[in-house]
Amino acid sequence: MNAQHLLGKRPTLLLVDDSSEMLDLMEALLSESYNILTASSGARALELVDSDTPPDLILLDCLMPGMDGYETCRKLRASSAAATPVIFLSALTSIDERLLGYSAGGDDYVCKPFDMAELMAKIERQLASSASKRELGQQLNEAVNAVMSSADMVGEVGVVLDFQRKLNTCVDYAGIAANLFESLERYGLDGCIRIRGQMGVISMNSKVACTALEQSILEHLIAQGQDPHIRPLGPHTGFNFGSVVLFLRDLPMTRPAGMDPELSERYGRAIDNVALLIEGACTKVAALDNEVAVRQLNDKIIKMVAMTRVALTDISSRNRDQAREVNELFEALARDMEDSYIHLGLMQQQEDFLSGLVKNYKESAVRTLAKSKETESRLMQVIDQLGQLK
Numbered sequence: 001m002n003a004q005h006l007l008g009k010r011p012t013l014l015l016v017d018d019s020s021e022m023l024d025l026m027e028a029l030l031s032e033s034y035n036i037l038t039a040s041s042g043a044r045a046l047e048l049v050d051s052d053t054p055p056d057l058i059l060l061d062c063l064m065p066g067m068d069g070y071e072t073c074r075k076l077r078a079s080s081a082a083a084t085p086v087i088f089l090s091a092l093t094s095i096d097e098r099l100l101g102y103s104a105g106g107d108d109y110v111c112k113p114f115d116m117a118e119l120m121a122k123i124e125r126q127l128a129s130s131a132s133k134r135e136l137g138q139q140l141n142e143a144v145n146a147v148m149s150s151a152d153m154v155g156e157v158g159v160v161l162d163f164q165r166k167l168n169t170c171v172d173y174a175g176i177a178a179n180l181f182e183s184l185e186r187y188g189l190d191g192c193i194r195i196r197g198q199m200g201v202i203s204m205n206s207k208v209a210c211t212a213l214e215q216s217i218l219e220h221l222i223a224q225g226q227d228p229h230i231r232p233l234g235p236h237t238g239f240n241f242g243s244v245v246l247f248l249r250d251l252p253m254t255r256p257a258g259m260d261p262e263l264s265e266r267y268g269r270a271i272d273n274v275a276l277l278i279e280g281a282c283t284k285v286a287a288l289d290n291e292v293a294v295r296q297l298n299d300k301i302i303k304m305v306a307m308t309r310v311a312l313t314d315i316s317s318r319n320r321d322q323a324r325e326v327n328e329l330f331e332a333l334a335r336d337m338e339d340s341y342i343h344l345g346l347m348q349q350q351e352d353f354l355s356g357l358v359k360n361y362k363e364s365a366v367r368t369l370a371k372s373k374e375t376e377s378r379l380m381q382v383i384d385q386l387g388q389l390k
Contacts, residue, residue: 042072
């Protein structure tokens with residue numbers, strides 16, 4: 001039993017014969033198992049196969065006046081019935097007649113008078129074969145569509161990967177925007193963008209700076225916040241990822257239920273791919289901002305090193321002057337004390353004690369100044385090391 005019988009659907013047979021008696025007989029024999037259409041000529045058969053209820057199989061008489069069965073079959077194969085099974089019915093039994101039938105495009109050949117069991121078996125075999133071919137054709141179409149869809153997806157992912165590669169060459173926000181618009185163009189998309197960060201703010205579309213209207217749309221997206229990152233704007237879609245804000249025209253995020261499923265899926269993939277592009281752009285913006293921050297920090301370190309070096313040089317000079325002054329003061333104090341000993345009438349032991357006391361204080365002061373010199377030297381080494389970090 002063929003697939004259509006299993007599904008509860010009776011196959012339709014088209015009986016083509018110029019004999020009304022034969023048509024009546026065939027219809028009586030086959031109508032119990034099949035829906036029957038009849039045609040008394042090849043021309044009428046061609047009309048019926050193009051109707052709203054085309055047959056599932058055609059039983060075709062070979063010998064008919066005007067357009068015979070062979071010519072009718074050739075025309076059927078050039079019509080919408082190209083895949084419909086055709087079984088020839090003929091009183092002619094020679095091999096040449098059979099070959100004519102096959103050459104015309106027939107699928108089988110039954111000789112009159114026919115055996116009903118044989119005819120029914122051949123009808124069922126052709127219906128089952130036809131159903132199998134349709135199923136295989138459908139599977140092939142689905143496989144081809146799947147391959148094409150996969151190819152589309154691979155191409156779409158390739159755009160994302162290519163964009164990531166090109167980001168490595170970007171040195172500013174304008175370069176990021178230009179490469180992003182180039183990738184969007186490959187998806188058939190267009191819009192406007194704003195990028196904000198340590199290097200400033202740029203707002204542009206794929207060609208020039210944003211128009212006033214585009215600026216207002218981007219401002220609206222920014223005012224809405226980043227939660228969620230992606231939101232519908234009528235038939236358009238907005239993306240706010242913080243440092244990168246993008247508006248794309250004619251990319252509907254909200255799609256009607258009646259939209260073609262393939263188109264709806266394509267829009268959904270496009271939104272996902274654009275989100276990947278923006279995430280890559282945000283990462284590059286953060287990397288450029290970090291480079292700016294590092295350069296700014298280096299500039300500050302360089303300035304601090306220079307200022308500290310100047311300050312230490314000044315301190316070193318002051319320390320030398322101070323050490324010289326301290327040494328000169330203690331020498332003057334020693335001379336004044338020696339001159340005073342004559343007038344004070346001190347014993348030698350007392351003079352020696354005072355001189356030793358002054359000497360000890362002088363040595364202590366010199367040691368203190370020497371420690372300051374060591375600190376100064378250590379600080380200068382640190383400054384030199386910081387200078388090497390530039």
